[in-house]
Amino acid sequence: MTQLDALKALTTVVADTGDFKQLGAFKPTDATTNPSLILKAVQLPDYAPLLKDAVSRFRGKALDEVMDRLLVRFGCEILAIIPGRVSTEVDARLSFDTAATVARGERLIALYAAEGIAKERVLIKVASTWEGIQAAAELERKGIRTNLTLLFSFCQAVACGTAKVQLISPFVGRIYDWYKKSAGSAWDEAASSGANDPGVRSVRQIYEYYKRFGIATEVMGASFRNTGQITALAGCDLLTISPDLLAQLAASEEPLARTLDAEAARKLDLVAVQYDEAGFRYALNEDAMATEKLAEGIRAFAVDAVKLEKLMQAA
Numbered sequence: 001m002t003q004l005d006a007l008k009a010l011t012t013v014v015a016d017t018g019d020f021k022q023l024g025a026f027k028p029t030d031a032t033t034n035p036s037l038i039l040k041a042v043q044l045p046d047y048a049p050l051l052k053d054a055v056s057r058f059r060g061k062a063l064d065e066v067m068d069r070l071l072v073r074f075g076c077e078i079l080a081i082i083p084g085r086v087s088t089e090v091d092a093r094l095s096f097d098t099a100a101t102v103a104r105g106e107r108l109i110a111l112y113a114a115e116g117i118a119k120e121r122v123l124i125k126v127a128s129t130w131e132g133i134q135a136a137a138e139l140e141r142k143g144i145r146t147n148l149t150l151l152f153s154f155c156q157a158v159a160c161g162t163a164k165v166q167l168i169s170p171f172v173g174r175i176y177d178w179y180k181k182s183a184g185s186a187w188d189e190a191a192s193s194g195a196n197d198p199g200v201r202s203v204r205q206i207y208e209y210y211k212r213f214g215i216a217t218e219v220m221g222a223s224f225r226n227t228g229q230i231t232a233l234a235g236c237d238l239l240t241i242s243p244d245l246l247a248q249l250a251a252s253e254e255p256l257a258r259t260l261d262a263e264a265a266r267k268l269d270l271v272a273v274q275y276d277e278a279g280f281r282y283a284l285n286e287d288a289m290a291t292e293k294l295a296e297g298i299r300a301f302a303v304d305a306v307k308l309e310k311l312m313q314a315a
Contacts, residue, residue, distance in 0.1 A: 003256050019041050106144065124145070161215040234260065
């Protein structure tokens with residue numbers, strides 16, 4: 001049995017890509033996309049026609065609508081291959097606007113519905129800002145499922161659980177990146193790998209807290225740098241993995257054991273936490289890593305959204 005097969009027995013495997021032609025080889029249950037992945041995909045010869053088609057069909061429409069239609073086109077192509085759900089992201093430039101995020105999420109679902117896709121097969125991805133979490137709570141009340149992304153801290157996870165969002169995506173690799181850069185020459189890779197990886201520790205803390213207090217929100221580890229981070233989270237609800245790392249798991253027959261266990265987590269002696277807006281903002285501010293990576297992630301996705309718009313204008 002390959003590590004990928006073993007992982008699928010413990011965890012729902014999700015492909016993290018816009019390159020949907022790779023999905024058949026790995027047979028993931030779900031798939032996630034983001035502006036950076038779509039931007040990368042449309043610059044490949046196989047996918048450039050999708051961009052040109054969206055632009056030609058909807059020329060004259062507002063650029064943000066054409067963008068959403070392109071994202072939905074990719075989502076529909078992905079859903080034709082996988083049995084589960086696809087995550088489609090709201091424009092990162094709306095990360096601090098609750099009402100606009102809700103409106104964009106509703107529009108994405110309406111566009112999917114026009115293509116015959118049930119809303120249960122779509123997760124609307126929203127940045128885990130305070131405003132984004134409140135938008136997600138409203139979308140959930142409307143029956144629209146959400147995936148809270150760019151999540152780096154425990155306080156973000158707690159607020160998402162309170163909001164009863166469907167799923168969160170804690171970013172393992174980007175947490176690891178920050179701590180490695182911060183440590184500089186003092187970084188000890190061996191001592192900070194596996195269960196001791198700071199990104200892995202963050203996901204474990206969130207997973208155990210959710211299971212201990214019966215929070216139904218799904219935990220999906222994301223943004224991996226190596227397969228060691230993935231195998232250290234075997235048993236997590238879901239893990240979203242790039243095609244390169246999926247290929248490495250499929251090529252390995254090393255043993256894989258469960259590392260996260262819901263039953264064990266329910267017996268832990270943990271203290272329940274709640275955050276109002278002021279408490280959330282202060283807790284996030286106290287976490288330098290999360291504050292910096294959240295801001296950096298929003299900026300990066302916004303830059304790629306602008307680049308994608310320019311490609312659309314030039315098509």
